[in-house]
Amino acid sequence: MPKKPYDHYKSVPELPGKKVAKKRKPKFIAVVDEDNCSGCQTCISFCPSFCIAPVAKDQYHIPRSPVQVRFNGCIGCRACARVCNKLAWNAIRIMPTTVFEEFYHIKID
Ligand code: SF4
Numbered sequence: 001m002p003k004k005p006y007d008h009y010k011s012v013p014e015l016p017g018k019k020v021a022k023k024r025k026p027k028f029i030a031v032v033d034e035d036n037c038s039g040c041q042t043c044i045s046f047c048p049s050f051c052i053a054p055v056a057k058d059q060y061h062i063p064r065s066p067v068q069v070r071f072n073g074c075i076g077c078r079a080c081a082r083v084c085n086k087l088a089w090n091a092i093r094i095m096p097t098t099v100f101e102e103f104y105h106i107k108i109d
């Protein structure tokens with residue numbers, strides 16, 4: 001079976017218990033390609049939803065772990081992807097929400 005373009009992506013993060021309510025379902029969700037992320041954290045300060053954070057240190061045994069997007073907070077604004085593309089490693093992919101839901105078996109509301 002041919003591989004899908006997202007097949008090499010790692011998992012998305014576990015969410016904290018508290019759910020973030022959005023006004024409407026976003027059309028897109030940002031997903032970090034952890035194999036390309038240098039862990040520079042440049043994108044973090046550009047996210048208006050404060051939903052990008054480094055992966056817990058115990059998951060990677062390297063000096064700077066990559067970041068992940070807490071998908072339930074993402075509004076699909078693409079700011080992180082633009083910043084990463086211009087200033088870092090082009091490690092963030094913007095997935096249509098429908099594709100994200102199908103790929104990760106997660107329902108975004
Ligand atoms: S800007 Fe890009 S390379 Fe840097 S932490 Fe964010 S996703 Fe990773």
Ligand code: SF4
Nearest residue numbers: 047074075077078080
């Ligand atoms: S797309 Fe926007 S809201 Fe989503 S993680 Fe990137 S900067 Fe944050």
